[in-house]
Amino acid sequence: MPSGARRGRGSVTNPANRYERAAAEAFDDGWGTLEEAFAELPPLPTTLTPEKSRSAMAWNDSPDIGFDRSINPYRGCEHGCVYCYARPSHAYLGYSPGLDFETRLMFKPELAALLEKELRKPGYTPRPVALGANTDPYQPVERTLQLTRRVLEVLERFGHPVTIVTKSAGVLRDLDILTRMAARNLVHVCLSVTTLDPKLARVMEPRAATPARRLAAIRALADAGVPVGVLAAPMIPALNDIELERILEASAKHGARHAGYVALRLPLEIASMFEAWLNHHMPDRAGRVLALVREMRGGALYDSRFGIRQRGTGPYAELLAKRFTLALGRYGLGPAGRGAKVSGVIGWTGLDCTQFRVPEPEAKPQAQLALF
Template sequence: MSAKGQGAHRGRGATRSPAARYESTRSEPVDDGWHQEEALPPLRTRVTEERPRRVISRNDSPDVPFELSINPYRGCEHGCVYCFARPSHAYMGLSPGLDFETELFAKTGAAERLREELARPGHVPSPIALGINTDAYQPVERRLRITRDLLEVLAEARHPVTIVTKSALIERDLDLLAPMARAGLAQVAVSITTLDRELARRLEPRAAAPQRRLETMRHLSEAGVPVTLLMAPLIPVLTDGEVEGLLAAAAEAGAVAAGYVLLRLPLEVADLFEDWLRTHVPLKAKHVLSRIRDTRGGQLYDARFGRRMVGEGAYAELLRQRFRLARRRAGLAGRMPELDLSQFVPPRVPTKDGQLDLF
C-alpha cells in the first residue's frame, strides 16, 4: 500500500491505494495502537503532460459499438470507485486506487496527432468514441482544453464522433457539437448511476451531481444533439431499484434512448469496491456482493465477451427484462440515429514551417 494510506478521503472514491500488480514490493497498514479517529488529509491532484505518438485506438471487442476511440487523459479525477479503467494505472507503476484519481496524465498535442492520423491516405472513417477509458471532460479540461481541441479537428474534418460523459462541462462545446449533430456527425451518452445525491457523492465524488447531469441532457437535447441515458453501472441492491425512476427522468430531460452496463469488477476493482462497501454501506455489503456473484457465475467478475456487460443467471435476466420494460414505458426503446460517414474530408496538416498545406 502506498503512503497515501487508507480510509475515506473527502472528495475521493477509493478508500486505499493497493500496490500496482506489477510492482515487486507491497506494504500493508498495521494498527500499532496509536490510531486516532481524525480526518485524513486532503489529497492533491497532480497532472503530468505526455506527448503521444498516436491518439486513435482501435478496438475489436464484440461488446462495444465502436471501432475507434480516443482518450485525452489517463486516470480520472471523478473518482468513481467502480471504474473498470482503474487497473490500467498499474501499467505505469501506479495504484489503481487513489493514484488513479489523483495522478492524471494529459495528452498534450493530441489534436496535432489526430490531424495527422486523419490525414493519412489509409484512414477509413468510422465513428470515434471520445473519452471511453476515462472521461474526456475531466475537471482539468477546463484549463487544458485537450478535448476541445480534438473536437475542433473532428468538426473541421466532418468526422463522426460519439461521447460518453458524467460531466456538465460538455455544455461548453455545444457550439461545436450542435452543428455537427445537425449534420449527423455527433451524439452523446450521459452516464447516470443513481438519482440519490448522497449515494452519488460517495460513489463518484467529483462527477457532476445526478440532477446536474439531467440538466445537461436537457441542454444537449434542446441544442439538437441526440442524447442517450447510459445507466453505467447498474449496481445490484444499491441502484437497481432506481431503474424506472431514472429512465422516466431521462425521458423527461430529452433522452431518445437508454442502455445499461451491469457492474464490472475486473482485477483490483473487486477489492477496491468491496472495501468501499464495508466503509460506506457496511450493512448492505454482504447482500450486494452476494447479488453480484449471482450474476457472475459465483465470482465477482466474468471477463467473457457477451457476458461481462450484462451478466448471466436468473437475477441478471430479471434485471435485463425489467430494464427493457421500463425503457419501453419511458419511450426510450428506440435506437440512436446512424452517424453519417460520407462527409469526411481529410484535414490539412501544417508543413514543417507551420503553414497549412493548401493541396
C-alpha cells in the same frame, strides 16, 4: 499512500501495483500509532503530468462494444467513481488503481495534432470514434486544459463522426461545436446517470456532476438539437438497481432519445476496492450486494467473457435485462446504438461517415527575404 476515506475522493484504499514485486502494508505494532495516523487523513491534491504519446486513437476488436476506435485525452479520472472499470489501467503507468487513479492524472498535450496526423494518413477509413471510452473527457481538469475541445475542433474540420460519454455537465461548454456537428449528423452524446439520489452520488462519484445537473445537460443538448441518450451504468444490485426505471423516465422527460445500461463490473483490483468501499460506507448491506453480484457472475465477483461481462448471467441479470427492455418501450426510448444489443452498448452506429474530407493544410506564413 495510506488508505482511508478522503474528502472528495471515491476509493478508500490504494492497493499496490500488481506489477510490483514488493508491496508495503500498514501494521499495528501495539503502540497505537497506526490508529492516530489514520484518525485525520489530509485531503489529497490532484497532480497533472504531461504524457508523450505516439498516437491519438486506441483500436479494439471487442465484439461486445459498439466502436472499434477511441480517443482518451486523460489517464486517470478525478471524478473518483469507485466502481470505474478503467482503474486497473493505471497499474500500467506504475500507479495504484485506487487513490492514485483519481489523484495522479496524465494528460496528452499533443493529442489534437496527433489526431490530425492520423486522419491525414492515406487509406484511413472513417467510422464513429468514441471520445471518453476509458476515462471521462470532461473531468474537472478539462476546464483549463481544453484537450477535448481541441479534439472536437479537429473532428469537425474533417467531418469525422464522434460519440461522447460523460458524467459531466461540462459538455455544455462545447455546445457550439456539438450543435454544428449535430446538424450534419456527426455526433451523439450520452450522459451517464447512475442514480437520482444526490447523497448516494456524492459517495459513489464524489467529483462528478450531481444527478440534477446531468439531467439538465440532457435537456440543454436536446433543446440544441444534439442527439442525446442516457447510460444507466453501472447497475449495482441492492444499491442503485431499484432506480433503473426512474433514471430512464427522468432522462426521457429531459429529452433523451436512447438508453443503455451495464451491470456492475469488478475486474482485477476493483473487486477488493469495491468491497472495502462497501464495508466502509454501507456495512449494513455489503454482504447482500456482494452476494447478488456473485449470483450474476457465476459465483465469482467478475466474469470477463465477451457477451457476458456487460450484463451478467442468472435470474437476477435476466430480470434486470427484462426491466430495461420494458422501460425502453414505456418511455419511448431506443437502444443506445442502432442494430446493437440493448445492454452494455456505448457506441452509436447511425452517424454519417460519408462527409469525411481531408482539408487542405493551413498555409504557413512565408518569411521575408533578406535584402542583402
